[in-house]
Amino acid sequence: MDFRPDASLEVFRQEVRQFLRDQVPADLKGQQRCTRSPREQIMRWQKLLNERGWGAPYWPKEHGGTGWTVPQILVFDDECSLAGTPTQDGFVHKMLGPVLNAFATPDQKAEHLPAVFNGERLWCQGFSEPGAGSDLASLRTRAERDGDCYVVNGQKIWTSYAHHADWIFLLVRTDPQVKKQAGISFLLVDMRTPGITVRPIRSIDDAHHLNETFFDNVRVPVGNLIGSEGQGWSITKFLLNNEHATTADLPELKRYMRELRLIGTTLQVAGKPLFERPEFALKLARLEAELQAIEMLVQRVARLDEQQNPASHTLGSMLKIRATELQQRMTEAQIEALGDYGAIAYAHPHEADPQQPFPLQALARGISNDMFLRRASTIYGGTSEVQRGIIAKMLFQL
Amino acid sequence: MDFEFTSEQQLLQDSLRRYVDKAYSFEARTALLAADKNGSAENWGIFADNGWLMAALPEAYGGLGGSLVDTVIIAQELGRGLVLEPFLGCGVLAAQTLLGAASEAQKVRLLPQVADGSYRVALAYSEPGSRGMPEPVALQAERTGDGYRLAGRKSLVLGAPGADAFIVSAQIPKTPGVSLFLVEADCAGLECQTLPLHDGSWVQELQFDGVEVAADALLGEAGQGLPGLRQGLANGIVALCAELIGAMEKTLEVTADYLKVRQQFGVPIGSFQTLQHRLADMAAELELARSSLHVALASMANDEEATRYKTVSGSKMLICRAARFVCGQGIQLHGGIGMTEEYLVGHYYKRAVVADVLLGSSDGHEAACAAALQAELRA
């Protein structure tokens, strides 16, 4: 055990800063706060990263990634967040990418990876269905073999950013006869294929991220099957285990802390800065200690992952539960810190400015949208209740 | 102590529940949100016709002579339906502040019109620097030859859109204490920016740029406005707490129903013990909150001023936190569907979030409680 600072990490930080300062145009920096950037920005940002050789910051070298260590990745995320760059397409970088690297054929990689690197293709995740949420394995969307195609019929729901996506990775049932997990396959589908309909669902953060996605006799070439028929469930488990550290969303947590400090020093209560109020300072102190512990936990989970130690799964579940709860409490604390303005529904950061600016708009906009959306953090990526069940079962054999 | 309703109180609750069931189905509410700000004029007429605006006002001023208990019965039912009409802002906060602060002649002149709904008043007291607390007041009321000139800002004025007048708290230079003024909404120099809240209701932020008012705009005596303002606020906080009790009740009912019908893993999700326990915790939070509301009602009826306001602050903090927990878990137990605009539970959570900010946040009231406690211990 050794907790002395790593000097090479500081060199790396300077390298990232220099790139952000010199090579990223101003209109891709200082972005409005958000959990996901608009499509055009994601694409431009991806292209720029790729030109710098950083097209896949989270992947190992042998798959064309940067091969960065976990501490390096945290530095990179941090610096991007500080500079206010757009977000990347998390679905492909954190979920589908590792699956392609591990399971795709050379032909499939040749078809999809270049478009990932140069930012020409955005992805969405088609797992959940109206009847299959926590019980994902009960999914009913069918894919029936017809010549050299699968014919897909069924419905997905909660498909985030399907309306911005070019392709979808999909769980389908290819064999209704066998045990439910064994009949599932993993398909890649071009969203322009005839028979696909995307319908918006507005969420309580006053935005459109979510969709229902319908498949009506959608013909998908058999070459788009990842792995073999019936392997979909084990691929999914592989994918979901990668998701824990992502759902912790450490860069966002750190941003929330920076913003809380900014609110605390900017706003005045009874003639003094907010941070002088004991009720605010006490809360901030608690949140900061928790955030530091979460940051360390992220690194512990990542280390276990690197070592392919199965203990990473339970620790990852714990991280997911605690980090998502912290997301909720930190954004709630932001609302409270805004005082009267915490109740105001500012226009979503992606929407047009109001004709007459709202009071405190520059500081407060986007905070409540995040806070409401964060109610979903304990629901997606495996609900907190399901995670607790996993911990009890795997750690204590209960 | 008696926890049962009298027959009159029961009638009051029944009439409100009928109104809410009819006028505030989810679809009707959605339509109201799209059509207008803070409900409809037609609905406000129903409030007036049924006497809900006069229930807690003395008979001498055109009221029915009821008490805060009537206000609580009304507010709780309105909370069940997330009713949008400005009962809290106009019917409680402004009316009770007038009752507490205005002179006898002003009460005789103003309250009957407030009670019958023909004159709508909103309370403009909070400022960016006071955050829902009655003090400090930064807005200045400078004496002029024959009146006052007001300059400053008021935030988060509940029920302001459509109000005829505002009760404005102000500081008169060289006069210690808080003074209250009645300012017509259409007077020169007053700029009102209408702002939406998360729950779909609307407030205004008021900017006073040298607004001239006559001497008789002063409510009661100069520098003597604070007790009346605090009285109005305490009534408003209790009403808001009652509203949240209704919101929690409804959230629990809807969630319990959902746990019975939603199937995962081949069984209703209500068969999972972790969800049963969560629902039980939510129910316990609700009942503790309801008891805290009773504590506030008892204190408002029996205690002297300082104790009253400490108790009400404690209830505000406890009940608002309970509501955020219960309504937040309402979403959690629904899963994805709870996150959508088209579904009920998310809207209750939004109201709970807004309610926590209104009239001083939980943290603000916790600090106020702590300060009152420290004063007690010092004495």
Ligand SMILES: Cc1cc2nc3c(=O)[nH]c(=O)nc-3n(C[C@H](O)[C@H](O)[C@H](O)COP(=O)(O)OP(=O)(O)OC[C@H]3O[C@@H](n4cnc5c(N)ncnc54)[C@H](O)[C@@H]3O)c2cc1C
């Ligand atoms: C904002 C958002 C974005 C999303 N994005 C995507 C996406 O891009 N692609 C995609 O495929 N899906 C997505 N999802 C779906 C998400 O994965 C599901 O919502 C999640 O799996 C839960 O399923 P459900 O909503 O059907 O809830 P349910 O599974 O019906 O759960 C309801 C409640 O029951 C509890 N519960 C269920 N089973 C158990 C059990 N065995 N033990 C104890 N408690 C249990 C849950 O914890 C929850 O509290 C998204 C969801 C949200 C909210």
